[in-house]
Amino acid sequence: MTEPLLCVRDLRVGFVTETGRVQAADGVSFDVAPGEVLAIVGESGSGKSVTAQTIIGLTRSPNSRIAGSVRLRGAELIDAGDDELRKVRGEQIGMVFQDPMTSFNPVYRVGRQIVEAVRAHRRDIGNSEAREIAVEMLDSVGIPDPAQRIDDYPHEFSGGMRQRAMIAMALALEPELLIADEPTTALDVTVQAQILALLERLNRERGLATILITHDLGVVAEVADRVLVMYAGRVVEQGTLDEIFYDPQHPYTWGLLGSLTRIDRDRPERLPQISGAPPSLQSLPQGCPFRPRCPHEFDRCPELPGLDARLAEAPAHLDRCWLEPEEKRELRQVEGQIGLEAPK
């Protein structure tokens, strides 16, 4: 692996609420190399968005408690000043959010917002030059007629175009890292395919590193190099794309893989499901947080397993489950496929 661009170590994000403290992310560690796509997969409350937002300081508030380390090319961001962080955002790290409707200011033209973003960071660039950059960026993300469309208002763009324009704005200052939080969730599948192809091209051509936050394992399979699976604020499994899909070690990952509907295979009579619901972060079970929903629970589970390498042949494939790897390979076989348990 090349020298990591981003190094996250033991990141902890807690929030003080009226009813007590909530640990939204607990001990999250990972690296992102240049040109690499890291997918963070999880459901609501898993801590995936909080982790991403904390990297660029968006969770800083009087009620948040942040600890750990986030280093970008060796520079610590966790305790960086607001001015310094503002420079990092945009210039080194771009961010794209889920909802392209609310990410633009509706009363300003699209182009002006990109120009403003560029000039906020680069005082040496004049208005007309910034406008040229904006046109160029819109063109590179596939907006037709960029020189004309740059003067449109956000509502004159379709959802897919708005998300492209959002990516254009995030990339206008040529950051090295893009954080994309559910960038295609609000889009139609045909538009999603175009956005994913665009992200893939940017990775290949510009060596852009990407942290892709999503709940959709189909999207992960299409674009990710490595995968982090989060549950209840913790990483429960991490590995390469193929390790996660073809040799998954954590029962939660089995459940996610097993409950997918596939159009390229015969459909099962009933969809395999994960019973119960994700736990409330305010009343986590003792030990493994997935324990109440896991059919393979046994007497070691009340003790929290560490995120460790348990496979001799794959030292970078980590998981938090006490079961023996041999046992896991047997248990996860459900009706000839990977799954948590046979559908009831």
Add this chain to the structure above:
Amino acid sequence: MSVDGPKSDDIGDIQTHRPELLLEVADLVKHFPVKRGLVFDREVDQVRAVDGVSFSVARGETLGLVGESGSGKSTLARTVLQLLEPSSGSVRFEGREIAGLSRRAMRPLRREMQMVFQDPYASLNPRKRVGQIVGEPLLLQGVARGAALRREVQELLARVGLAAEHYDRFPHEFSGGQRQRIGIARAIALRPKLIVADEPVSALDVSIRAQIVNLLADLQEELELTYIFVAHDIGIVRHVSDRIAVMHEGKIVEEGPADQVCDQPRDAYTKQLLAAVPIPDPREARSRRRAVRPS
């Protein structure tokens, strides 16, 4: 069934109408006017949200209605249920024409057809207790009241996988999946024949979706329900549907048995839609990418 109104022309219908069909929709059109002008609105154009759609649904089957945003699938669902007034066309429910019926004439028929909505956070009144929400249709239609109503509602809650003690709770105390169960309990309260589910799982977490899909399948069997399942996710639609209709720009571009539509699509748009669905299998995804982009 307690449908009142003129019975005279029903007799003619029964002879010509295939008895296994619960719903027949023919040439259904819903146009919305586009108006301009400050004081006097002029109709300058029309949005053809549903533009001449015909399909039928047999008793006990699930018709999947799939399409992207703006395809008109939700408008079609609402127009079929007469929640929107059709511009023209025919909707026959058990052989009886319901398009253009007055609200009053529709009221007894409302028991027969119910809807499950996408957003379980927006579709439940936050000020009402779960028992009131689920029991309201029973109360309004005069089916039950008092202790009998409470009993009935508790049975409904049990049927959708909730507990009797949830009766006095408020919607905000529930997770998304549980709220969707409440919405389903409300929809089945009057023992309808037809349920239109508009994106019933797309707002839910991945691990919860399968639970709701399986619940809907169980209820279909127990209560002999007929479903129209509206969604943009063709994977889910294929799983739940006997037949699939693909909507694009207000029209049904392809309709047929679920496996046939997904495995051997004929229409160009259906093919495009299927090709865009991500395959959750890295090796398959890689080989498909190579096939699409030979470089």
